[in-house]
Amino acid sequence: MMPRLSIPLLAALLGLAGSPVLTLDASGYVSPTYGTVKTFAPGAEEPTSLAEVLRDTVPAQAYGAKCDGATDDSRAFAKAQAVAGSGTVLWSAGTCILDAVTLANGISHVGAPGGKTVWRRKANSTANIFVSSAYGAHHVILRDLVIDGNRSAQTMGANNLQFIGGPYALTLERVTSRGAKAVNGYGSGYLVFDGADITRNTSTRILASQFVDNDGGGIEVQGGGNYQVDLTEASRNGKTGIKFDKAAPPPIVGNADNLEITNNRTFSNGVDGIMVAGYQEGGTGVRPIWGPKKPQSRKSTVLGNRAAFNGRYGIGVQGDGHAVSSNQAWRNGGQPPGSGGGFLLNVSNSTFSGNLADDNVHYGVDAGGCYTTLITGNTIMNTGLSDNAPGFGLNVGGGANCSAAGNVLANNKGVGIYATGVEGAGSISLFEVNSYGTKITGNSITLPDSSSSGVVVTEGADVATVTDNDVYGGSDGFAFIFQGGSGSNSMFSLRQRGNTDWSHGGTGKTLASAATLVIPDGGDAFYISGSALITTIQTASSNFFEGKVRWVVPASYTPGQLNPDASPAVAFSGGGCTTAPSGTVMISNAGAFMGVRMVNYGAGCTSAPAMTVGGIGGLGAPQIGLNNFQDREITLQFFGTAPVRTGGNIGLAGAASLVTVPGCQLRLRGSFGAWREISRSC
Incomplete structure (x- = not known):
C-alpha cells in the first residue's frame, strides 16, 4: 500500500521549505511547484482532492532512498518504481547513489526543482550501464534531475542515459546529464538507438535541459525522428x-x-x-x-x-x-x-x-553538394580572419541548381563565394556530380585584403548564372574569377551580367587600348585610353587559358571505372603543346572518373591533347581555352581615339570599323564566342 502524503510530508520529502502545490502542466504531467497557482491540462476537470492529484505518486524516500551521497539507493529506486507502476516517483533533494538502474515503461521520475536532486553513478561501477531502459521503452518522463556519471571515480565507461530497441514518447525536462565516462565507445550524456516515434506517431521531447562535460556526445540519437530539442545546452562534450x-550504412530513408x-x-x-x-x-x-x-x-x-x-x-x-x-x-x-x-x-x-x-x-x-536549395539573407563574415587562414565564406561547389541570393559576406579571408565543379580534397570527389545550375545573384561581398577574391566559379562548374553582385575592396582582377564550364569553349557554361567591382569606385577600370583588349572577368563598364586599334576582346581568364588545358570533362559518369584507393597517373600527349599539361585525377568514392584537377595547364596547345589515366584512354576530353562571356554586356567609354574594327571576335553593327573620339561609348554583348554591337554613342 502506498503511504499517504500530506502537504507537510511532501515538502519534507522534496527537501524544500514552504507548502508546495502539485500542478498539472499543459501536457498533463505532475510536477511540484510553489505558490498558490494550480494549472491543469486543457479540457481537464479540476481534481476534487489532494488524494486524487497524488494518486500513483510515491516518494522514493519512503522505500529506502537516502540520497545522502553515500548509500547505494539502487534497490530503493527499483522498489519505488515498482509500486508507482505507470505513475510518478518523487525524489527528495540530495545525492542519490545508483548503479545500473533500469527505467520502467510509463514511469515518471521527478526531482526537487533547481537541480537539487542528483543521481550519481556509483564509484568504480563494474557495469557499462548507468541509467537505461528495457528494449522498446516508452512514455518515460524525467524531470528536475541531475544525472552525474561520476567520471573521475570510474574505470569502466557508460552512457548516462541509454534507450535502445525502438524507444518512443520520452520526455526530459530540466534534466542535466554530465560527467559520462568514455571507455570502449561509451560516454554519451544521452544515447538513443533506433527510436520509434515516427512509426508510432509520437514525439520525444528534450526541453530546458543540459548535457555538459561528457567524454562522448551530449545528445546522440542513432536513429529516431519526431524529436523536439528546445532551450537545451549541450557544451564541453568530447564529441x-x-x-x-x-552511423552504420546502408542508409535508411527517413x-x-x-x-x-x-x-x-x-x-x-x-x-x-x-x-x-x-x-x-x-x-x-x-x-x-x-x-x-x-x-x-x-x-x-x-x-x-x-x-x-x-x-x-x-x-x-x-x-x-x-x-x-x-x-x-x-x-x-x-x-x-x-x-x-x-x-x-x-x-x-x-x-x-x-x-x-x-x-x-x-x-x-x-553548402557543397547542395541540390535545389535556396541560401538567402544570411550574414557570413570574418571567416579565417582571426586565424589568418584563407578559407571560404560560402561554398556551393559540387551540387546542382542551388541559389545563393541576397547574402552579405564581409571580410572573409580567401574567397567570398566559391563554386567548383568537383568538390573534394586530394584525389577524391566527395559527390558523384560535376556542379551545374548554380545561381549567384544579388550578394554584397566586402574583401579583407588584396589577396582575397569575391566570386570564383571554376573546375568544370557548368551552367552557372552570376548576376548583380557587388564586390568591395580587394585587388584589381580579384573581384570575379570565372573559369568554369565543361563545354569545348564553355560558351553556355556561364551567364553573367550586372556584377560590379567597386575597387575602382564603381565607375569602371581604365584600360589601355590594344589589338587584344583584356578586360576583367566581371564588371560592366570600362574606360579606354590610347589610340591603338582594337580587334579582339578577351576576359582575363579567357586570355590566361589561351592554348592551355583548363579542365578535363568526363566522357560519362561510370561507377567502377577506377579504384578510389589508388592514385592513377594522368598523361597528356600531342595537341601541339609546347609545355605538357599535368594534373591530379579526381575519382568519386563510387570509382567514377570525375575530371582532372590541373597542376600545370601546359602552354602553346593548338588542339586538345590525348589523355590516358593509368594507361586507360577515352575517359575524358581535355578542354582548351575558355569562353566566359556569353550574354555579358559591357560598355566601353573612350578617352582617346582608339579605332575598333570588325575582325578577331568583334562584330560591329554598321560599318566594319569605328573611329572613336573622346566621350564615345560602345555597348557590346557576348554572343557565341564573339562580341556583338548593341549600340554606340559617338
Missing part, C-alpha cells in the same frame, strides 16, 4: 553536442524525419555543435557515396540555435526538405586542420536563411 545520425531543434546552445564540443547527418546514398563507412537520393533526415526545422568554439562545424544539417534559419555560429572549425567551420549544409530542396556565421575557420557556410 558532438547534439547529434542525429544512423530515419530521422521531422526534427525540431530550436533555441539551443552548443559551445566548446570536441567535434560538432549540432549535427543532423544523413546525406549518404550508399557505399561503405570508409568510402561513403554522398548525395540526395536517399535522405536519412527530412522536413526538419533548425531554428534559433547558437554554436561556438566547436572543433569541426558549429551546426551541420544534411538531408532533404529542411528549414534552417536564424541560427548563429562563431569561432568553430579547424579540427582537423583545414576542415569545419560555421555551418555544414549538405541538403536538397531546403532553405537556409537569416543565419549568422562569424569568425569561423575554413568555411563560413559549407
Whole structure:
C-alpha cells in the first residue's frame, strides 16, 4: 500500500521549505511547484482532492532512498518504481547513489526543482550501464534531475542515459546529464538507438535541459525522428553536442524525419555543435557515396540555435526538405586542420536563411553538394580572419541548381563565394556530380585584403548564372574569377551580367587600348585610353587559358571505372603543346572518373591533347581555352581615339570599323564566342 502524503510530508520529502502545490502542466504531467497557482491540462476537470492529484505518486524516500551521497539507493529506486507502476516517483533533494538502474515503461521520475536532486553513478561501477531502459521503452518522463556519471571515480565507461530497441514518447525536462565516462565507445550524456516515434506517431521531447562535460556526445540519437530539442545546452562534450545520425550504412530513408531543434546552445564540443547527418546514398563507412537520393533526415526545422568554439562545424544539417534559419555560429572549425567551420549544409530542396556565421575557420557556410536549395539573407563574415587562414565564406561547389541570393559576406579571408565543379580534397570527389545550375545573384561581398577574391566559379562548374553582385575592396582582377564550364569553349557554361567591382569606385577600370583588349572577368563598364586599334576582346581568364588545358570533362559518369584507393597517373600527349599539361585525377568514392584537377595547364596547345589515366584512354576530353562571356554586356567609354574594327571576335553593327573620339561609348554583348554591337554613342 502506498503511504499517504500530506502537504507537510511532501515538502519534507522534496527537501524544500514552504507548502508546495502539485500542478498539472499543459501536457498533463505532475510536477511540484510553489505558490498558490494550480494549472491543469486543457479540457481537464479540476481534481476534487489532494488524494486524487497524488494518486500513483510515491516518494522514493519512503522505500529506502537516502540520497545522502553515500548509500547505494539502487534497490530503493527499483522498489519505488515498482509500486508507482505507470505513475510518478518523487525524489527528495540530495545525492542519490545508483548503479545500473533500469527505467520502467510509463514511469515518471521527478526531482526537487533547481537541480537539487542528483543521481550519481556509483564509484568504480563494474557495469557499462548507468541509467537505461528495457528494449522498446516508452512514455518515460524525467524531470528536475541531475544525472552525474561520476567520471573521475570510474574505470569502466557508460552512457548516462541509454534507450535502445525502438524507444518512443520520452520526455526530459530540466534534466542535466554530465560527467559520462568514455571507455570502449561509451560516454554519451544521452544515447538513443533506433527510436520509434515516427512509426508510432509520437514525439520525444528534450526541453530546458543540459548535457555538459561528457567524454562522448551530449545528445546522440542513432536513429529516431519526431524529436523536439528546445532551450537545451549541450557544451564541453568530447564529441558532438547534439547529434542525429544512423552511423552504420546502408542508409535508411527517413530515419530521422521531422526534427525540431530550436533555441539551443552548443559551445566548446570536441567535434560538432549540432549535427543532423544523413546525406549518404550508399557505399561503405570508409568510402561513403554522398548525395540526395536517399535522405536519412527530412522536413526538419533548425531554428534559433547558437554554436561556438566547436572543433569541426558549429551546426551541420544534411538531408532533404529542411528549414534552417536564424541560427548563429562563431569561432568553430579547424579540427582537423583545414576542415569545419560555421555551418555544414549538405541538403536538397531546403532553405537556409537569416543565419549568422562569424569568425569561423575554413568555411563560413559549407553548402557543397547542395541540390535545389535556396541560401538567402544570411550574414557570413570574418571567416579565417582571426586565424589568418584563407578559407571560404560560402561554398556551393559540387551540387546542382542551388541559389545563393541576397547574402552579405564581409571580410572573409580567401574567397567570398566559391563554386567548383568537383568538390573534394586530394584525389577524391566527395559527390558523384560535376556542379551545374548554380545561381549567384544579388550578394554584397566586402574583401579583407588584396589577396582575397569575391566570386570564383571554376573546375568544370557548368551552367552557372552570376548576376548583380557587388564586390568591395580587394585587388584589381580579384573581384570575379570565372573559369568554369565543361563545354569545348564553355560558351553556355556561364551567364553573367550586372556584377560590379567597386575597387575602382564603381565607375569602371581604365584600360589601355590594344589589338587584344583584356578586360576583367566581371564588371560592366570600362574606360579606354590610347589610340591603338582594337580587334579582339578577351576576359582575363579567357586570355590566361589561351592554348592551355583548363579542365578535363568526363566522357560519362561510370561507377567502377577506377579504384578510389589508388592514385592513377594522368598523361597528356600531342595537341601541339609546347609545355605538357599535368594534373591530379579526381575519382568519386563510387570509382567514377570525375575530371582532372590541373597542376600545370601546359602552354602553346593548338588542339586538345590525348589523355590516358593509368594507361586507360577515352575517359575524358581535355578542354582548351575558355569562353566566359556569353550574354555579358559591357560598355566601353573612350578617352582617346582608339579605332575598333570588325575582325578577331568583334562584330560591329554598321560599318566594319569605328573611329572613336573622346566621350564615345560602345555597348557590346557576348554572343557565341564573339562580341556583338548593341549600340554606340559617338
